[in-house]
Amino acid sequence: QVQFVESGGAVVQPGGSLRLSCEASGRDFSLYGMAWYRQVPGKQRDMVAGIRAGGKTSYQDSVKDRFTISRVNTKDPDLLQGTLYLQMNNLNTNDTGLYYCNAGMGDTWFPMFDSWGQGTQVTVSS
Numbered sequence: 001q002v003q004f005v006e007s008g009g010a011v012v013q014p015g016g017s018l019r020l021s022c023e024a025s026g027r028d029f030s031l032y033g034m035a036w037y038r039q040v041p042g043k044q045r046d047m048v049a050g051i052r053a054g055g056k057t058s059y060q061d062s063v064k065d066r067f068t069i070s071r072v073n074t075k076d077p078d079l080l081q082g083t084l085y086l087q088m089n090n091l092n093t094n095d096t097g098l099y100y101c102n103a104g105m106g107d108t109w110f111p112m113f114d115s116w117g118q119g120t121q122v123t124v125s126s
Contacts, residue, residue, distance in 0.1 A: 009120030
């Protein structure tokens with residue numbers, strides 16, 4: 001069973017930094033592209049940052065040069081798990097939202113699994 005557990009969200013002032021973490025289990029996630037998605041009330045969930053299995057990264061234009069996505073794949077093939085990170089710097093109010101992780105595929109980073117985690121809330125406010 002695929003499971004995602006996000007953490008690290010908080011309330012921060014504009015210009016601040018946060019590091020989000022996602023513990024993924026249930027698959028060999030080293031085979032998949034992984035991504036962070038953000039949802040705000042009344043809008044669809046959008047990809048913010050993604051990292052392919054080979055390490056190539058992609059970012060939404062609004063977060064380029066401020067966010068950095070990275071991943072750690074387990075070295076034990078019997079442990080179907082991995083960790084995804086999102087380093088967020090120079091935050092602004094537009095970054096506010098509920099952040100989720102998932103495996104993503106294709107040019108649009110379409111989410112692969114229906115089993116979303118609970119997300120982690122990031123609120124940027126003065």
